[in-house]
Amino acid sequence: MAEKKLRTVEEINEKIKKGDAIVITADEMTKLVEEKGVKIAAKEVDVVTTGTFGAMCSSGAIINLGHSDPPIKIQKAWINDVEICHPGAAADLYIGASIMSETRPFEYGGGHIIEDLIDGKQVELRATAYGTDCYPRTRIDTTITKDDLNQFQLLNFRNGYQRYNCATNGRDEIIYTYMGKLLPNFGNASFSGAGCLNPLTNDPDYETIGIGTRIFLGGTQGFVIGEGTQHEPKSQFGTIMVRGDCKKMTSEFIKGASFTKYGTTLYVGIGIPIPILNEGLAKKTGISDEEVLTNIIDYGVPRRDRPILRQVSYQELKSGKIEIGDREVKASPLSSLKKAKDIAETLKMWIEDSSFYLTSPVERLPTDTEFKPMKQTKGVSFVDTLTRQAVTCKENDSIKDVAEQIISRSVNHIIVTDSQGKISGIVTSWDITRAVASGREKLVDIITRKVITTTPDEPVEAAARKLSLHNISALPVIDSTEKVLGIVTSEDISKLIGGRNAHD
Amino acid sequence: MTRVLLKFNENQVDQAITSQVIIEQGIPLNILRAHIEPTRGEILLEIPQDHVEQVVEAFQKRKVIVTVQKQLEIDEKKCISCGACYSLCPINVISFKQDHTVNFDEEKCISCGQCVDACPVRALRI
Numbered sequence: 337m338a339e340k341k342l343r344t345v346e347e348i349n350e351k352i353k354k355g356d357a358i359v360i361t362a363d364e365m366t367k368l369v370e371e372k373g374v375k376i377a378a379k380e381v382d383v384v385t386t387g388t389f390g391a392m393c394s395s396g397a398i399i400n401l402g403h404s405d406p407p408i409k410i411q412k413a414w415i416n417d418v419e420i421c422h423p424g425a426a427a428d429l430y431i432g433a434s435i436m437s438e439t440r441p442f443e444y445g446g447g448h449i450i451e452d453l454i455d456g457k458q459v460e461l462r463a464t465a466y467g468t469d470c471y472p473r474t475r476i477d478t479t480i481t482k483d484d485l486n487q488f489q490l491l492n493f494r495n496g497y498q499r500y501n502c503a504t505n506g507r508d509e510i511i512y513t514y515m516g517k518l519l520p521n522f523g524n525a526s527f528s529g530a531g532c533l534n535p536l537t538n539d540p541d542y543e544t545i546g547i548g549t550r551i552f553l554g555g556t557q558g559f560v561i562g563e564g565t566q567h568e569p570k571s572q573f574g575t576i577m578v579r580g581d582c583k584k585m586t587s588e589f590i591k592g593a594s595f596t597k598y599g600t601t602l603y604v605g606i607g608i609p610i611p612i613l614n615e616g617l618a619k620k621t622g623i624s625d626e627e628v629l630t631n632i633i634d635y636g637v638p639r640r641d642r643p644i645l646r647q648v649s650y651q652e653l654k655s656g657k658i659e660i661g662d663r664e665v666k667a668s669p670l671s672s673l674k675k676a677k678d679i680a681e682t683l684k685m686w687i688e689d690s691s692f693y694l695t696s697p698v699e700r701l702p703t704d705t706e707f708k709p710m711k712q713t714k715g716v717s718f719v720d721t722l723t724r725q726a727v728t729c730k731e732n733d734s735i736k737d738v739a740e741q742i743i744s745r746s747v748n749h750i751i752v753t754d755s756q757g758k759i760s761g762i763v764t765s766w767d768i769t770r771a772v773a774s775g776r777e778k779l780v781d782i783i784t785r786k787v788i789t790t791t792p793d794e795p796v797e798a799a800a801r802k803l804s805l806h807n808i809s810a811l812p813v814i815d816s817t818e819k820v821l822g823i824v825t826s827e828d829i830s831k832l833i834g835g836r837n838a839h840d
Numbered sequence: 841m842t843r844v845l846l847k848f849n850e851n852q853v854d855q856a857i858t859s860q861v862i863i864e865q866g867i868p869l870n871i872l873r874a875h876i877e878p879t880r881g882e883i884l885l886e887i888p889q890d891h892v893e894q895v896v897e898a899f900q901k902r903k904v905i906v907t908v909q910k911q912l913e914i915d916e917k918k919c920i921s922c923g924a925c926y927s928l929c930p931i932n933v934i935s936f937k938q939d940h941t942v943n944f945d946e947e948k949c950i951s952c953g954q955c956v957d958a959c960p961v962r963a964l965r966i
Contacts, residue, residue, distance in 0.1 A: 389920070391960065443962075516924045517958040524927035591920055593960035603920060603960070656926065656936065666927035670960075674921040674940035 339614040345696045348382050348611050352690055359383045359609075359687045361680040362533045362621055369622030378618030383687055383694065386535040387552070387607040387679030390528050390671030391593055393434045393514065394494035394565060395602040397450050397582055400486040401427040401461070404478075409471035413463040414438070415449050415480075426471060430491070433592075433602035445600025448592030450490070453482045454554075455587045488582040490554060490590070494564035496606050498536035498574040499630045502527040502648055502667065504660060507636035512597035516670055518635060522660045525632065525667040530676035531625040531650030535608035536574050538621045544611055545576070546697020552607030552683045553578055554585035557692060560608075560701075568707040576701070578606065589679065603672075607679040609687060611694050625651035632660065638798045640709060717832060719799050720792035723813045723822035728753045731760065735779050739768050749810045751820050752783050758818045762787045789814045790824060800829050841886045843872070843951070844896065847905040848881035858883060861898045867891045872950040884909060884950060911966070912949040918963035925955035925964060 351357040358381050360368065365384045368377045403426065413420040413429055417439045421430040433447040452459055458479050467474045482488050504525040505511050505518035512518075516526045531537070539545045549560040558580025567575045582590075589605030612618050628650040634643045645660060652658050658667045686692035727745045729738050729752055738750050742765050752761040761783035771782045790799045790811040799811055809826045848857070853876055862869055870886035887895045899906050912933070921942045926934045933948045934955065956964045 389922075516960075517928060517954075519928065519954075526924065526927065591961060594962065595960055596957040601960075603922075666929075668925070668927035668958075669923040672920050672922040672940070673936075674942075677940065 339616050342378055342612065342614055343382065344613065345611050345694050349693050351382060352687055352693055355688070355690055357382045357687060359385060359684045361677070361684055362386045362538050362610075363677070363680075365618075365621045366532050366624045369618065370624070374615055374619045374622060377622060378612055378615040381612050381618065383684075384538060384610045384612060384621040385607060385680045385683040385687070386530075386533055386538050386610065387605070387676040387681075387683065388496060388530045388534050388671060389589065389603060389605045389675035389679060390530075391514075391595070391601045392492060392495045392604045393601045395433040395450075395490070395492040395604055396421075396446060397431045397453075398487060398489045398491050399429050399431065401429065401480070401484075402486055403427055404473060404476050406473045407471045408463060408465045408473035408476050409468055410463045411465045413461065415459050415461050416444065416452075417460075418444070418446055418449055420446075434599055436600050442597065442599060443594050445592065445594070447600050447602035450582065450602060451587050451590055451592040453485075453488065454582055454585050454590055456481060482583050485583075490558065490578070490580045490582050490585065490604075492564075492578050492604065494566055494575045495578050495604055496535050496564070496576050496608075497529060498534065498540065498569070498572045499628060499650075500528040502630055502632045502653060502658070503635045504632055504645065504665070505636040506634040506643075511636060512595065513635050514595060514598050514601075515635060516595060516668060522634075522663065522665060524665050525658055525660065526670050527630070527650075527653045527667055528670045529630075529650070530671060530673055531628045531654060532623050533673075533676045533680055534628070535606060535610075536576070537572075537623060537628055538610050539608075539617070540569070540572065540574070540620060542569065542574070542701045542703055543617060544613065544697070545608055546700045548695055548698035549608065550693070550695045551578065551580075551609075552605065552679055552686075552692075553580035554582070554605055555589040555682075556580060556584035556586075560697075563701045563705065566707045567702070567705050569701075569703045570706070573707065574701075589675070605675060605679050607683040609683060609692070609694055625649060625654055632658065638801075639795065717796040718792065719790050719794045719796060719811075719813055719824055722796065722824045722828045722832065723792060724824070724828070726751045726812060726820055726823040728757075728820060729763070729779070730754075731780055731783065733779050735768060735771050735777055735782070738763060738779060739772070742768060749812075749823060749825075751787075751812045751823065752779075753820055757820055759787060759789065759812055759814055759820050761785050762812065787812060791815070792821060796829055796832055799824060800826075800833055803829065841870075842889060842892045843909040843911065844885050844887060844892075845907045845909045845951075846883045846885060846899060847907075848876075848883075849903075850879045852902075852904065853878070853881040857899070857902050857904060858885075860902070861895060865891070865895055865898055867895060869895065873952060909951055911946050911951060912944060912955070913965045914944050914946070915963040915965075918961045920961055920963075922960060924958050924960055928954040928958050930954065 409426040417437045431446045435446045437444040503515035561579050562577040564575025564577045591603040632645040748765045750763045754760045767782045803826050813822045873884040875882045
């Protein structure tokens with residue numbers, strides 16, 4: 337049954353025109369609903385403003401360069417050494433926020449170019465082409481600013497997640513992820529999103545946010561142009577696709593960013609006004625941080641489905657400390673809560689100033705779409721399929737014994753085990769050669785104690801990354817009690833992965 | 841309190857130089873961080889303000905390289921108050937103000953550097 341309408345968007349716009357609209361921010365609405373109840377809040381408030389300012393990797397900008405003389409049909413292009421996608425005709429380019437500079441990878445990328453252009457800075461464009469009868473030019477080098485561009489439009493495929501995971505790391509080493517730097521053994525956590533201030537959290541049934549909704553985007557007015565990719569509102573992981581004019585944006589609300597050892601991205605400021613058309617919307621916008629829940633997930637597991645440790649509220653997350661197991665650890669917000677509030681306040685001011693009017697969606701966003709995993713034609717390969725029998729030795733063996741084993745078994749790695757078959761170190765043929773050269777005789781003196789290992793159920797890709805990160809050529813395979821089950825070598829792994837890549 | 845970084849060479853790492861200085865000068869020194877390898881070592885020390893000169897001299901007499909430690913530098917213009925750094929600080933240098941602005945208590949910083957590469961806008965430096 338349709339809910340009783342309190343007011344229409346047109347009526348609200350009339351009030352905005354007269355400067356009479358009552359506008360409050362989402363966190364103020366939470367307090368109002370708590371104090372006076374839904375009915376009174378619904379009666380009093382016309383519009384609730386929201387805001388978020390976070391790293392949104394599926395962002396970028398479409399630019400149109402105009403034509404050079406003689407003209408060029410750009411095949412490949414770079415701006416400030418960042419490769420730019422060329423999705424359309426001769427002079428249209430898309431600056432992807434997450435594409436990294438070829439000369440300064442992990443430090444400068446597409447997101448930074450967008451920020452620099454917005455700031456009025458000059459950037460260097462380089463492009464190549466194969467040349468045609470109508471577009472004879474094959475190369476161009478020039479400089480551009482935003483004033484030289486015909487169009488410079490932010491066009492983001494997936495922004496404004498309704499909520500996001502809280503990330504932590506169960507591995508015994510630091511990992512660098514798109515959720516930031518995560519300390520070993522659940523040493524910290526990070527989360528994204530602004531909780532009760534988050535735009536989509538305040539309209540979870542997509543009653544007012546749809547195609548054509550006018551929004552705050554990067555410091556100017558932009559639009560929702562559809563559901564975002566991976567939109568899954570059923571599990572409160574809805575997203576939106578947005579567009580806005582970069583030439584009118586400010587770098588206060590659009591920022592290029594670098595996540596160490598992960599890559600570059602773009603911080604995007606988004607604010608959406610929610611018209612309080614009925615009591616239901618007053619109740620929904622009255623949501624508190626305590627009611628916005630998400631999961632703490634172990635990003636230490638390099639799989640698609642990572643283990644969920646427990647549920648957590650944004651109230652607990654915003655307190656800066658969360659409990660993991662029996663420990664309290666610090667949690668970093670990766671999106672700026674300060675800027676989120678600034679955005680909600682700015683949007684409120686625009687509406688009060690009669691410089692921003694609300695829109696009804698031209699079409700509603702889907703509320704039943706699912707985020708499916710990738711279809712893979714080949715199954716996942718695990719370490720157990722490549723595990724060979726390991727050659728082992730004991731700590732009190734002599735270097736000579738081990739050297740003989742290396743020759744007779746034709747291996748390069750000997751795993752040192754204790755009396756129960758548990759791993760206590762590793763020795764390579766290189767270690768033996770060096771020991772002989774320097775006249776050492778005792779095996780205990782040359783054993784490497786800190787051994788990087790794998791388990792039978794680890795995907796081969798994860799094991800391969802360990803080999804390349806640590807610059808080693810084999811991994812002992814152990815079980816949960818550290819008992820040695822075998823060994824995998826880089827040779828066997830590259831045969832498998834290399835064989836696959838050959839079909840790419 | 842002043843922070844200094846002591847650098848020890850291969851011949852000094854196995855000597856009790858810091859203890860000798862403490863006993864000789866009779867001044868309590870606070871060791872904030874120590875990293876010792878077989879061939880070199882580093883200790884970050886906190887010296888009471890009134891005794892900096894004499895303590896530094898005592899270390900220099902023993903051929904230890906002493907540098908006055910620079911602390912965390914924050915580029916306020918770049919900082920977006922995202923808080924990515926907050927959870928990496930082993931002591932409570934980084935906190936949030938009431939309005940969620942990130943606040944740094946640089947005086948307490950032990951220059952461990954954990955926060956530096958966690959900053960997405962590269963606003964931190966040691």
